[in-house]
Amino acid sequence: MHFETDAIHAGQEPDPTTGAVVAPIYATSTYAQEAPGEHRGYEYSRTGNPTRQALETALAVLEGADTGGAVATASGMAATALIGYLLAPGDRLLLPDDAYGGTVRFFAKVLSEHGVHWSAVDMTDIGAIDQAFDEHTRLVWVETPTNPLLRLVDLAAIVERAHEHGALVVVDNTFATPYLQRPFEYGADLVVHSTTKYLGGHSDVVGGAVVARDPEMFERLKFLQNSAGPVPGPFDAWLTLRGIKTLAVRIERHCDNAEAVASFLQDHPEVAEVAYPGLISHPQHALAARQMARFGGMVTFRAAGGTTKAHRVASSTHVFTLAESLGGVESLIEVPAAMTHVAVAGTSLEVPGDLIRLSVGLEHIDDLIDDLEQALRA
Numbered sequence: 592m593h594f595e596t597d598a599i600h601a602g603q604e605p606d607p608t609t610g611a612v613v614a615p616i617y618a619t620s621t622y623a624q625e626a627p628g629e630h631r632g633y634e635y636s637r638t639g640n641p642t643r644q645a646l647e648t649a650l651a652v653l654e655g656a657d658t659g660g661a662v663a664t665a666s667g668m669a670a671t672a673l674i675g676y677l678l679a680p681g682d683r684l685l686l687p688d689d690a691y692g693g694t695v696r697f698f699a700k701v702l703s704e705h706g707v708h709w710s711a712v713d714m715t716d717i718g719a720i721d722q723a724f725d726e727h728t729r730l731v732w733v734e735t736p737t738n739p740l741l742r743l744v745d746l747a748a749i750v751e752r753a754h755e756h757g758a759l760v761v762v763d764n765t766f767a768t769p770y771l772q773r774p775f776e777y778g779a780d781l782v783v784h785s786t787t788k789y790l791g792g793h794s795d796v797v798g799g800a801v802v803a804r805d806p807e808m809f810e811r812l813k814f815l816q817n818s819a820g821p822v823p824g825p826f827d828a829w830l831t832l833r834g835i836k837t838l839a840v841r842i843e844r845h846c847d848n849a850e851a852v853a854s855f856l857q858d859h860p861e862v863a864e865v866a867y868p869g870l871i872s873h874p875q876h877a878l879a880a881r882q883m884a885r886f887g888g889m890v891t892f893r894a895a896g897g898t899t900k901a902h903r904v905a906s907s908t909h910v911f912t913l914a915e916s917l918g919g920v921e922s923l924i925e926v927p928a929a930m931t932h933v934a935v936a937g938t939s940l941e942v943p944g945d946l947i948r949l950s951v952g953l954e955h956i957d958d959l960i961d962d963l964e965q966a967l968r969a
């Protein structure tokens with residue numbers, strides 16, 4: 592089946608008991624058994640819940656997990672934490688030098704207390720990656736496009752290097768979504784999502800997932816999900832699944848609008864620099880065109896007047912809401928150095944103070960551009 596069809600039907604057959612076309616919200620913690628230990632596949636909702644199962648099946652199919660599967664989690668960070676349990680004291684992992692701030696915080700301030708070491712690497716530089724491996728390196732964490740600088744990482748090249756060194760490759764596919772990029776096609780071992788963003792798509796739910804390609808790794812993750820317990824409730828799973836049904840059409844429009852916004856900004860005198868993988872001026876445009884179906888809904892730019900100007904622009908929009916997060920139907924604007932990326936201030940991961948990040952939503956493109964125009968003149 593095609594992506595659009597799977598997004599609506601995978602894991603979402605009509606309910607066997609009632610024929611309900613939409614997966615019901617199974618708000619139950621436990622399930623009646625016919626005899627001790629004899630049940631219909633569900634015994635307790637931390638271990639398994641039909642609404643969550645529908646979401647997990649849909650995610651696994653959309654990522655092309657084949658013989659593996661997906662585990663849904665209560666947030667994207669809970670998904671990251673589950674992956675953390677795959678590491679032991681003395682192990683080391685490589686993180687991108689502009690990784691999502693929460694991911695850096697988890698490994699640098701939480702797992703490091705448990706003896707897991709990490710190094711930040713410029714993953715756009717294959718030579719730097721080659722240098723970074725040592726005999727303790729068990730895992731390579733990849734984001735592409737990166738947040739907030741929208742740099743690209745060559746998935747095929749990094750998977751080859753990591754596997755030569757016996758390390759797992761985890762791809763945080765939150766920005767691209769499986770509609771634009773499927774890391775398993777490049778040999779990645781695990782895909783992690785903050786479903787809070789494009790998959791949910793309506794800024795009304797927090798969630799996450801880990802998807803594994805390999806059945807043994809999937810079983811290990813299911814064990815960890817049940818043991819640590821960071822599961823989403825059935826209503827959250829249902830909201831996420833409802834969002835996924837329209838992922839393909841939403842992402843197409845996110846891309847249309849982001850492309851138009853990026854070219855508008857590129858020609859604007861109040862803008863110093865625009866980063867969007869779809870622009871010919873993006874240094875890795877060719878890689879983006881090869882690895883992604885389109886270029887996504889995120890655009891970042893630097894205000895020509897520095898940090899003060901960037902703060903003024905971000906406070907002057909009316910259609911773009913000044914808020915953290917991304918991937919919803921509504922457009923958002925933020926200043927990463929003062930908001931999402933505060934945790935990495937003063938480190939090598941610090942981002943420029945004048946950088947503005949846009950999550951370009953699904954409003955009419957003329958309204959979006961008029962709004963940015965008046966804010967840039969403010």
Ligand SMILES: *Cc1c(COP(=O)(O)O)cnc(C)c1O
Nearest residue numbers: 666667668691763765785787798
């Ligand atoms: C938001 C985000 C996360 C964390 O997910 P939460 O759902 O907020 O816990 C991880 N990675 C990326 C790229 C994100 O944007």
